[in-house]
Amino acid sequence: MSDNLESFRSDITAWIAGNLPSELQGIARNEETICWGGRNWRFASDAQRLWLEHCHAKGLTCPRWPTEYGGGGLSRDEEKIFREEMLNAGAPSPLESFGIWMLGPALLKFGTPEQKAEHLPDITAGRIRWCQGYSEPGAGSDLANVQTKAEDMGDHWRVNGQKIWTSYADKADKIFALVRTDRDAPKHLGISFMLIDMQTPGVSTKPIRLISGASPFCETFFDNVKVPKDGAIVGEQNRGWDVAKYLLTHEREMIGGGGGGLLSGSTLADMIGTMDADAAADPVIRAEAMELEVDAMAFALTMERYRDMAEAGQGVGHASAMLKYYGTELNKRRHEIIMSARGSDALDWDAGFAANWLRTKANSIEGGTSEVMLDIISKRVLDLPSK
Amino acid sequence: MSDNLESFRSDITAWIAGNLPSELQGIARNEETICWGGRNWRFASDAQRLWLEHCHAKGLTCPRWPTEYGGGGLSRDEEKIFREEMLNAGAPSPLESFGIWMLGPALLKFGTPEQKAEHLPDITAGRIRWCQGYSEPGAGSDLANVQTKAEDMGDHWRVNGQKIWTSYADKADKIFALVRTDRDAPKHLGISFMLIDMQTPGVSTKPIRLISGASPFCETFFDNVKVPKDGAIVGEQNRGWDVAKYLLTHEREMIGGGGGGLLSGSTLADMIGTMDADAAADPVIRAEAMELEVDAMAFALTMERYRDMAEAGQGVGHASAMLKYYGTELNKRRHEIIMSARGSDALDWDAGFAANWLRTKANSIEGGTSEVMLDIISKRVLDLPSK
């Protein structure tokens, strides 16, 4: 470890200690405590607001983004140290959003200087909350099957259609959506990546209740929505599929690794808590738990190895589909074991285990199903023939 | 249970007790002790010869075949009692052969009276040993891809080609083989089911050494082999695929159920023997063994249920592919567990475990691969579409 990094570590540790409100220390990450930001955001506490302001002022809501947009300009190694020390300090993430995870990376790669200047500072400050409009009813895994159309009306686009599985669309300020701007082009062409304000007349949302009882997703409807042309499209017109593919790969890595606090070092034992004697003595539960821990540790190392490879400029490419596939299937196994270990306790909604368990069933569907990931691996990585 | 069956049971029990040579009682079933019969058969002992003669005289080598061909003419319930009492008495099977398992059932269904009279008595008596010639090099699971050709030469067929995976062809007297008798017909037509004496000039065999070290299979070559036309073809000329399909279904049920002595009630504990303390304490081995026993018992009941269904005239049809699939995969799991439980002991060829273990890997390949079975289930049983 270089001296610079060591001094960065001591600086950041001191900064966290000096700025983290004590009441946030060690707080559990859940729907009640996450800070999503946005126009209508109501902070859970003054502490949450303060922590966001302090972090944003130091560029730490988006540590690796350029400082000119409110990012921290950190190197990868510095970011890693920052995250380690946040974990050590029991500090919650100051801000989470689809703007940080998805739109920001897309703009940084495909956006014009004007688009970056307009949107990135709002994201880093938590002023605008974005949602994602990819899927459509009836399309399922076939994401390129985009029917929502944007017609060229001279100075604006007229958008009509319907999206589904838009996360928190009912709470978002803006949406980045795939729309068809050329109906005569082949399926994967003729799609554009469009930015739309959710307050525009004609945009409406309807929450979808899930089997877990929660409604994190919506249907989103566009009825003659007028979108001013200036700055509406990210990347080239009709080449939105390139942007979408880039983000899908990005999302896959995120979903594969994110689930269930794997990277924060949570073990099954942490998640199960005190185990009933009979459950602990059951060789089936025990063997499954052992296998899960082995696979989870090896998978966490794989996430690290792939990051190291990407950092070293060794293209990971389609192999990221493997991370998505493996990570989500692992998380489903994890929660099956937790349910089994907690036995009848876990069958009561109020105990909280069941909603998490049911939530994981979507992991292998959203962001590309496991089946699509396996197709990608076999065709693009293993180069298996199509006939 | 009816009185008739009860009296049958006491009769057969007494008969076994009176006829089974004591030295055969409880003898292990293996390559050294199986009686295959045939022209060149050398009995392992006088007892083996005597036991075959006694059983044949009473029709018990083929208990359910008609008595006119040397069978026992038993009902299904009687046969079941006979097998139970053989098991109780620790009596070995008096005769095993592909004639009993495969050709006999085919002749009983498709054969002419002359063919039955010619071949069935030789099978029940163990005078002729048959082998099966279906597969060809390069065809693999695509059994209908028959290249061995039989040309019509007036009074005889001239056969040229090559078969592979012919079990014990080097020890067999005759072969029942699929040959192409019409080269212009579609793939599944133009095939005939032909009987050929292995002593005919031009027939030669070459054993195939397997990964287990054994050579139970051969390549069989036909070089201008003359087969007299009279009685050579079973069923209609060019419709041999019907006979083959019938036998494949039959074979599937047999292979699915046969493996590893499942039906004789062997448990893992029987097969593993005394377990090392560390192996016994390993939750992974223990959980796998528990799961195996559960699945094996349920599978044995499924074999019974399917037999009950067939007996009741409720067509089992393509669902027999399920028995083949499940039974063979189960047997592979069984032997993986045995190897693991026996640890380093099992790694020595001389201990005998390894050859059995490696042999099971062919279970899910021979007689139709597991993949072909799953295709059959999905298309023929579940009626899933092809596009």
Add this chain to the structure above:
Amino acid sequence: MDKLLDSDDEVMLRDAARGFLDENAPITAFRANRDAGRPFDPGLWAEMARMGWAGVLVPEESGGADMGHRAAGILSEEMGKTLAATPFISSAVIAATALRETGSDRLAEISGGDALYALAIDEHVKHAPTRTALEARQTGNAFRLSGRKCFVADGSTANRLLVLARTSGADGEDQGLTLFDIGADRAGLSRATANSIDARDFATLDFDNVDATGDDVVGDVDNGLAALAPALRTGQAALAAELGGLSSGIAAITLGYLKERKQFDRTIGSFQALQHRAAHLFAEIEVTASAIANAGRVLDADPETAQVAVSLAKARASQTAKLAVMEGVQMHGGIGMTDEYDAGFFMKRARVGTEWLGDYGHHAAIVAAARGV
């Protein structure tokens, strides 16, 4: 022993049950109950009682239909297919079997559908009858029950309770347990309904010096497991059958979807990877069906020796249901995750059914022990 096939009578029973359930208790009825916060429909249960389902295991002299365990399994299996929620297993199967030995007067109330029983047995998160600490202090012919029972299926709606209590010995011991049959309205009993994921009724019961007498004892004092064991077995077998039906139910819905849904310009059921998984699921369901049929058969023929057959069925049915609901939800994709679609109901009921009366490991251990593992 009978064959592993439905007899002609059983085929008729199954057809009649299926027809009745499709009309009167389809999945939409379950959804309506769920939305109304109603664990089951009393009117439907009264109808079932009139058809003899509540008395399926009650002797004819007590007004029952006495159709036997295989018949009970067939009814349970068909109810599983449409997720019909009823007190069938608690009352018509478990309580009827427990009380049948003693010729209790309550049997007529069970077959009439009026006695709604719940079995209060477990005190921990896993099914473990011997781990009973709930105490029944005896003074002469009087008992006072104090302690807690959890995961009591139908515990809030029942009007009568079978309670396993400790009259001697220590937590974990086989002996010293006594089975009581008491009204659910006795003083000192409080019931807390859980917010169950399967939208049915289970409850935690607190006993604070609840009075009972020798007349309330089922079987012998200190030998309650002997009285309970046959009832537990029949309940486990019926629950296995329900899970078998549930597996078939979700598999049928999933197959239908595979044949209809198009994606990438093809019917998704034409994708070979999904075909093989559907075929594998078919195999598991078929193998489990054999174990379920066998459990009913052995219970009818020789109930004392039936535990291994019953545990085999419950173990297999639990594992198969888990596979069936996971494949069902995954193969449906996004729509399978929505509350609007039915797949989630099957997943949640499967989880509860797996835990209730002993999970996979509990029953697999019984099977394995019988096989020397």
Add this chain to the structure above:
Amino acid sequence: MDKLLDSDDEVMLRDAARGFLDENAPITAFRANRDAGRPFDPGLWAEMARMGWAGVLVPEESGGADMGHRAAGILSEEMGKTLAATPFISSAVIAATALRETGSDRLAEISGGDALYALAIDEHVKHAPTRTALEARQTGNAFRLSGRKCFVADGSTANRLLVLARTSGADGEDQGLTLFDIGADRAGLSRATANSIDARDFATLDFDNVDATGDDVVGDVDNGLAALAPALRTGQAALAAELGGLSSGIAAITLGYLKERKQFDRTIGSFQALQHRAAHLFAEIEVTASAIANAGRVLDADPETAQVAVSLAKARASQTAKLAVMEGVQMHGGIGMTDEYDAGFFMKRARVGTEWLGDYGHHAAIVAAARGV
């Protein structure tokens, strides 16, 4: 700590190793050894020693190349791909690490390829160092060893032995074990070669009053596990790497077959069910590769804390190898079952590699314990 990537030096080492092995130790060479009944080719080993492989973990002052554990793993991985049979793990990895602590003179013989070591440790069918009963009776500075060791890899061909013996305490206890380094020609020692399924050398060793002295003790009397543990760990890591290479080797052969073989008028690799299985296998191999690279990295950085990382690698590598060889044989169909084809060699070596130095359950339990399971 280093990144989970091969460094530039390591990339060069891997490329060089692969080139050498493809030319000098392809699978055909393994087959020739097997057919000749020769567990390994001494000429090849001499060549490897000249390249520094035998001294990969020997300090430079003893003539070694001292390249570290990750480098040893890379060599082992590449040898696994072509099934190259050598005394590498027994001598260059295990013995070199055990003797390095004490600065033994034998180190030079190891790096020269002349000392061929075997580790005589297990006495039961499962790896369990504490279950050592082989007795070393002490009189002053003299010891007499009596007992039996089984599954001694390279036990027949070795000219030196590391032997774990009991100097005090009882079978099963951690303490009271002592590690000896003795010549394989001592009186009273007899060796029986097993007929091993992987056609390599393992043996049963019988000790009948074999003499040793204090000079033969590695580390401290009664504290042999402390001397052995670092060596065992490095051996386990190298074996995991071999199994990882083996998995990649058979997977590559299988993928090649899937792309070539035609059936039902299609390339079999175009069947989606096989594609998904191949993709799943790819995922397992990738995840295992991370655990293997990590084990080498941790051993190089902080060997004392490396046991969990090593056990993780060995557990994953064992499980992945099992999957890889089973899929490999099955996807090849009939030809995969023939001795003429190479798939079976991979299957047999995988089985031996899984058992040697601790099987899946042994190492998974260590990982799980570290995670509180």
